[in-house]
Amino acid sequence: MTYAPKQLKKLHNYLKDKTGLSPAALGIVGDAAHRGGYHCGRDRTVSGDYSVVESSRDRRGLSNAASAIDIGGFAKNGKTLRGLSLWLVGQCRKSAPGTEDIREIIYSPDGKRVKRWDRLGKRSSGDDSHLWHTHISYFRDSEGKDKTALFKRYFGGSDSGSKNPSRPSRRPAPKPRYSFPLPGGYYFGWAHWGNESISGWYGTRFKGVSSRTWLKRFGSQLSKRGWPVGKGRKYLRRFGNDGKYGDEWDHLARAFQRDQGLAVDGLIGPATWRAAFRNPIT
Known part of the structure; x- marks a missing residue:
């Protein structure tokens, strides 16, 4: 009931x-x-x-x-x-x-x-x-x-005066906490989706770092957050954290977006990136 x-x-x-x-x-x-x-x-x-x-x-x-x-x-x-x-x-x-x-x-x-x-x-x-x-x-x-x-x-209230404050139920996101590296309107996604979709396949660089390395940093961050990412694991099982966007990256991004309550489209834009590098781990 x-x-x-x-x-x-x-x-x-x-x-x-x-x-x-x-x-x-x-x-x-x-x-x-x-x-x-x-x-x-x-x-x-x-x-x-x-x-x-x-x-x-x-x-x-x-x-x-x-x-x-x-x-x-x-x-x-x-x-x-x-x-x-x-x-x-x-x-x-x-x-x-x-x-x-x-x-x-x-x-x-x-x-x-x-x-x-x-x-x-x-x-x-x-x-x-x-x-x-x-x-x-x-x-x-x-x-x-x-x-x-x-x-x-x-x-206008506060919890600061509590004599028995509760222990925090969330852990902060792991460091380093990189800001979203792509220009406005760009995102990490499929290679065939146009100039704004950055796949990691073509060696483009943003903020002095290759797009492939940025995508690998995202995968590593999810691993630090406790997600089973890498060869032989649940996500990126076949090729590992290679920084080249494809089916496995789409599956990983969608799973993370669902977990975080974000719009689920498989594309790694500012909101999805921020959730990985800024949102606390619950």
Whole structure:
């Protein structure tokens, strides 16, 4: 039976205190007739439910836990729902700390239009009910992770005074942390996809380093992050980390993008590169 997990209830209680909203205006679990979506657990999912099929993080973490919260309209101490919503979306777009587990935010920037920030880039809007409340979905594998820290930054709180701080649940990305080496609009991908697609096959150089070496650095970084990369292993099994983009590199890039909640296209652009060299290891 779908239930409200501990960390979402903790966020619910925090927001109730900070916004003055009644418990009913902070919804976690949908009503009994609700089927599908992040408000529902395994017992209420439907065939092809986007909250399960589009991300390996959701499939991996699927349980009977709800994974979303709705926040109703409020105005308290200079803080408002609209202000909170715009701030949250801005933080997500910057991949700020505390946003890595958010799948989507459905909100209204002006009370007239409904917009959606979707980490996977599949949707851009929602129904009109979101003119009056903001919906936040979390990847299902984040059920046990704290969700209040991000909101504490907005409302002016802090975890620094805790007498018993929790141990960090994420490890920083391994060093060295190279910035994306290609010019704007370029990416690592298939050799036959035009000038903007850099494959490592032709000896081109960027920032004084060959494109093949840059691609090998990406493969090495995933190996440092714990991915089984190299000859005879799960990824790059046949040719190893050769820095020449082909089928195996496409398979590796897509698997990593799914794991990180990115748009899955197999092409290694700035977002995929940044996730490898900057995102913490969870």
